[in-house]
Amino acid sequence: MSRAADFTSLPKPAQANLRKLGIIDAQGLLLHLPLRYVDETHITLVRDVRQGDQVQIEGEIVHSEVQYRPRKVLIARLQDDSGQLTLRFLHFYPSQIAQLKVGRRLRVFGEVRGGFFGWEMVHPQVRAVREGTPVTETLTPVYPTTAGLSQASLRKYIDWALDNAALEETLPAAVYTDLPGYAESLRALHRPPPDADLYALQERSTPAWQRLAYEELLAQQLSMRRHYAKRRSLGAPALAPSKMLIPALLASLPFALTGAQGRALTEISRDLAQRYPMQRLLQGDVGSGKTIVAALAALQAIEQGWQAAIMAPTEILAEQHLHKMQSWLQPLGLEVAWLSGSQNKKARTLALEAIASGAAKLVVGTHALFQEQVQFARLGLAIVDEQHRFGVQQRLLLRQKGQPEPHQLMMSATPIPRTLSMSYYADLDVSVIDELPPGRTPIVTRLVADARRDEVLQRVRDACLQGNQAYWVCPLIEESEVLQLKTAEETYALLQASFPELHVGLVHGRMKPAEKQAVMAAFSRNELQLLVATTVIEVGVDVPNASLMVIEHAERMGLSQLHQLRGRVGRGAARSSCILLYQQPLSEMARQRLKVIYESSDGFEIAQADLNLRGPGEYMGVRQSGVPMLKIADLTRDEPLLHRARQLAEDLLRDHPAAVEAHLQRWLGHAAELVKV
Ligand code: ADP
Ligand code: MG
DSSP states (O other): OOSOOOGGGSOHHHHHHHHHTTOOSHHHHHTOOOSEEEOOSSOOOGGGOOTTOEEEEEEEEEEEEEEOSSSOEEEEEEEOSSOEEEEEESSOOHHHHHHTOTTOEEEEEEEEEEETTEEEEESOEEEEOOTTOOOOSSOEEEOOOOTTOOHHHHHHHHHHHHHHSOOOOSSOGGGGTTSOOHHHHHHHHHSOOTTOOHHHHHTTOSHHHHHHHHHHHHHHHHHHHHHHHHHHHSOOOOOOOOSSHHHHHHHHSSSOOOHHHHHHHHHHHHHHTSSSOOEEEEEEOTTSOHHHHHHHHHHHHHHTTOEEEEEOSSHHHHHHHHHHHHHHHGGGTOEEEEEOTTSOHHHHHHHHHHHHHTOEEEEEESGGGGSTTOOOSOEEEEEESSGGGSOHHHHHHHHTTSSSOOEEEEEESSOOOHHHHHTTTTTOEEEEEOSOOTTOOOOEEEEEEGGGHHHHHHHHHHHHHTTOEEEEEOOOOTTOHHHHHHHHHHHHHHHHHHOTTSOEEEEOTTSOHHHHHHHHHHHHTTSOSEEEEOGGGGSSOOOTTEEEEEETTGGGSOHHHHHHHHTTSSOSSSOOEEEEEEOSSOOHHHHHHHHHHHHOOOHHHHHHHHHHHHHHHHHHTHHHHOOOOOSSOOTTTTHHHHHHHHHHHHHHHHHOHHHHHHHHHHHTTTTOOOOOO
16 A cells, blocks of 8 residues: 555544444545435425435424423424424433524434324434525435444544545456446445435445445455465375274164265365365254264274364263264274363373373363363364354364364354355365255154143153153243243243153253263163253254154244254154244244244255344354454345355466455455454
């Protein structure tokens, strides 16, 4: 950049406020784009307004009062040549009371609604004017802002940046033949011309928006590719394909791998043989059989003299993995170690020793795996189950246990929709298990209003008396873990009382691991017919004889959570059902979620619907993963641009390295930062 507008020349308090918005320099100001626009270019008469219109009205205050009942509210009446409009403020300052005094001439802007007193506006924008003051000629941008920074000041600083910051192109002109230039686009968005189309601007479908969305997507692609290239330059143990251990385990299994499992294993095995670290996601719907594939991958590392680790997000799940791994690996003469936060000191010391000496070939555990004291002799492969449950940082800590960098296999039943895998997750290689093991019968899902609970109880009794097992999932109470626990205990007591002829168990997150384990083991052995559980059983739990699940307050749960929970049944040959109990009335969002889960059992479809309903930020759990989001581009709307950016990124990296640097410099830290997986 040739000319740099000096951000530090702005007033200090303004700089501090701008930082709160993530703006740290002039480019940041330029790329802080309007959230929406308001049309103050003409004045509407009260008699011409329609319900829901966003309009500007000018008139004189003819009445103003503060009412105190039922709550404090400031009400004023504005009169123009054609009628009256009520202005209503539920929160207000003394200065606003003064501004709305009788006799004042005002321009107000807002949405009109038909109210008790005729048309009204709630919390309109208000500006004092003299009669005959000309209206603004262009649409007014409205920016995301923060307390202490007014729209007017923000506009002023952005104007300053537009006039002073470097606006030159970063990439060769040939890249954007059909789109306007960078400077032109920024001006069009910050200072829309008089003939601008409000609707197209709001929809972000104008060429100027497209141009910037494209730039942003391109920056994301470039940074992902650079990251990819960097990973390939790191060294990792090249693990030759297994000749003994994998064939031996395969021969001992009571089943053959499905075609999809076989393909995934081939892809993983090929990656492991490379001299740079694998970073592969093994994605397969609940029950598709990811665990055995992970075990086989571990064997490839072990056969070459390296260790493998499997980390799971909950004790229940980790413990279940431990049992499976032991049953598979111990007959091959391989030691499996166990690490969890709750094990006693002696067991832990022994495990740590076996891990450090290399005697333990496979280590299974929870978050305890990446703690400081854990030293591996030679970690060659790190496997993370239910990867979305871990943060970027946690996965990184586990990886750092290997020297050189170990290979990484992540597993998840929550699929990554296509647009996300091409953007945020472009650095990941993905293997998909898109086939369930044979002999599974589809799960029947029913939506039942809570009022019909008695029928559901009857269903549970019948199923259990016929030799089946059932889960009863207690409601999720996000606000309070204590309340959640209380509800679970009450439900347990109630169900025990309702079913004196059945053995009922309870498992929840606050139980001691040993207690949890005892309950799960009893349920696995069919000593308990009904298991009352909180959502702790959401991930991974595998009891094939369980064929009925009741989920209470299903309307409170997220889509992927419901899908995961439901996946706990339908694992054996018996016909399984999942009953979703819901409480009326349903919010629109809850209604849509339940509709999706009722209509689909396909993890991909459900994930796509979830993404559409919640948007990528919520979907990926930004708070947890720390992934910076695209600010301008919208993956659904801009998918064609995403494809274009993907194609272009490679050419640019090859032919225009300097331009790539300049482009990343401009965009990184503003919008499309690298995602580290
Ligand atoms: P998930 O992919 O949800 O982690 P699991 O690995 O727990 O699924 O597998 C679910 C169940 O299917 C387990 O009981 C597992 O032993 C069994 N399984 C896995 N692969 C096959 C197969 N190819 N044929 C039959 N059963 C299988
Ligand atoms: Mg699993």
